[in-house]
Amino acid sequence: MxxxxxxxxxxxxxxxxxxxxxxxxxxxxxxxxxxxxxxxxxxxxxxxxxxxxxxxxxxxxxxxxxxxxxxxxxxxxxxxxxxxxxxxxxxxxxxxxxxxxxxxxxxxxxxxxxxxxxxxxxxxxxxxxxxxxxxxxxxxxxxxxxxxxxxxxxxxxQGGHQPASGITLEEIAEKLQKLYRLPPMPALALRILRLTGDSDASVRELAELIEFDPSLTAQVIRYARSALFNYPGQVESVHEAVTRVLGFDRVAHIAVGIASVRAFDIPRQGVLGMDQFWRHSLYTAFLTQRMAPHCDADPGLAYLCGLLHNFGLLLVGHLFPAEFAELNRLREANPEASMRALEDQVFGNHDSQQLLTVGHGVIGGILHKLWELPGAVVKAAGMHQQLHYQGDHRVYVVLVQLANGLLKEIGVGDEFNPDDLQQLAAEAGIDPAQLDEFRKDMAEVAEDLDSLAYSLAS
CATH class of the missing domain: 3.90.960.10 (YbaK/aminoacyl-tRNA synthetase-associated domain)
Incomplete structure (x- = not known):
């Protein structure tokens, strides 16, 4: 035909x-x-x-x-x-x-x-x-x-995929730091992150560090108790959450994510609000970790990439609450538009803010680099809006893109224009026939992820 x-x-x-x-x-x-x-x-x-x-x-x-x-x-x-x-x-x-x-x-x-x-x-x-x-x-x-x-x-x-006028990411980072007061990584998140880089770090040290913060402690324990992990016994401490349910890396990563989000002040409501941010982040983290073994990627690092990949959106909301509210409204009114197109519409008409038309992905990657997060996390955040990315840590970028593509099918995330999932799977080195398996896995834990996201946003 x-x-x-x-x-x-x-x-x-x-x-x-x-x-x-x-x-x-x-x-x-x-x-x-x-x-x-x-x-x-x-x-x-x-x-x-x-x-x-x-x-x-x-x-x-x-x-x-x-x-x-x-x-x-x-x-x-x-x-x-x-x-x-x-x-x-x-x-x-x-x-x-x-x-x-x-x-x-x-x-x-x-x-x-x-x-x-x-x-x-x-x-x-x-x-x-x-x-x-x-x-x-x-x-x-x-x-x-x-x-x-x-x-x-x-x-x-939708605009192009490169910063205007040939400006480099380093120049964008320099301009952002000069023009805007970027939030530092919260001290507790930084201490936890540094602990994960210490090969001699113990479970006791991690538990004691998290337990300095009662709120973080409660959220980590709640995470371990969730039906997502089906642990049959009681979890009463961070130490038990690490040793019995989650493991060192996962506890450290979720703690870094929870503590880091405190650097931002954005509303809970709306398709781009904090409730949906946590929902999107947890679903993406689950999928990237689930898919990682199929392409020889590190599951723990893939989880962290998925969890933190959208922090640029939080930064935009934190720095520009009025524009973020407009972006939120446009997102709801134009479900098939790309985020790049909407960001360009909101920020492209303001001379002082045109730098932000590079997209929240690039902005998030810059923030993660300034926060000295792992290179794969920096690239996954910075390049997840750039299809056909070729560069360092490519597999983690494509895993996040593939996870986002699968999530678009069920209405989770910040944009819903369809992706070529077969192509993304091939780029990640994953057999496209396995996509249905990932969809099934996601459906089985959806209710638990939704509940957990709501509790983390509260």
Missing amino acids: ALAAKVEQFLNRKGVSYDLLPVTNQAGSSFDSAVMARGGAVGSVIRCTAMIDLKGVILVVHPYDSSPDADAIERHTGRRFQPLTAAQTNRLFADCLPGFVPPFGAAYGVPVLVEQALLEENALIMACGGAGALMVLSGRNFRLGMAGCDRGTVTLR
């Missing part, structure tokens, strides 16, 4: 000429895979998002590296839309394969809202309904196919 039947009839009726760019069956398993297999820049590629309100459906046609802006669409149309579910979209465009919806909504009786800038392009590449090819239209033929459609500036651009 290449061109969808209704699309072919529509284009022929309109006199729209087009070319088909073949893609291999393997590359065409998803629209994103087909685009990546094509190679070259994605600036001329477009995608479509079906959205709905009480009055009906529209098809938003926008650049590949963008997402519909629900607020801008509301200002333009006077209507509040939300994305259709995948199942609804598949029913509406029944002769198209999932993910390969073409921009010609009129062929299906669906009104189209097209991003204005696309009508000025010389040539465009798009889905044609089938997985076997991409469609190429000249600018003139695209405008002919869009005749009668609504148009406006209604999308969020």
Whole structure:
């Protein structure tokens, strides 16, 4: 299957000429895979998002590296839309394969809202309904196919993956330290972290260090008592939590995480609030630790990478509470937009804050480096927003990305634009067939992780 039947009839009726760019069956398993297999820049590629309100459906046609802006669409149309579910979209465009919806909504009786800038392009590449090819239209033929459609500036651009103007991470770190008062790692977290680097450290030393803080002690014991570990006996002390249930590394890592979070002051509520932060962090840590043995990674270090990978978001919320509240609102209103796009929208218009458009991942990596955390933790935080990362500690970066991709399927995390999980698994050296096993493991502990996350956020 290449061109969808209704699309072919529509284009022929309109006199729209087009070319088909073949893609291999393997590359065409998803629209994103087909685009990546094509190679070259994605600036001329477009995608479509079906959205709905009480009055009906529209098809938003926008650049590949963008997402519909629900607020801008509301200002333009006077209507509040939300994305259709995948199942609804598949029913509406029944002769198209999932993910390969073409921009010609009129062929299906669906009104189209097209991003204005696309009508000025010389040539465009798009889905044609089938997985076997991409469609190429000249600018003139695209405008002919869009005749009668609504148009406006209604999308969020995701931006590039590198800091602007060639600025290096070292320069960003230097500027951040000069411009903003970055919180130091809490003293207790620093002492615990240093203890983990001492090969002669004992369980007694770790327990005594944690027990200096009654609140931390209670949280570590609560963690050990959770149904997550199914320990049949009583756990009454940190020493018992280490020796009977969790082990030295896991107690140290969760204690570092709990103590470090105290450096930040952000609200509990909202999709980016502290409740959801802990939920996301614990789920990611569970998955990264679970997957680590399958790619010869250290499970304890993988757990710490998953647990701390999103601290950049806490830092943004701590330094800029008003902007964080706006980011939280945008995240809820635009579930399919990438965090990079939303961060760019919030911070890109403020000269004093444009540095933050590098993304919360990079900001978190810089903070972890300043806090002298392990290199793998620094890279996992700093690069988890950068797909196809090539560099030091790559396996830990990809493990966090794969965990986040799996979590998007169940609505856990800070963004929900789908990932190519098969590709990420391959990059991590994990058999993609094992993904269902990880999903099953996660489902079995979900209730316990949710309960634990709520208690840690309290």
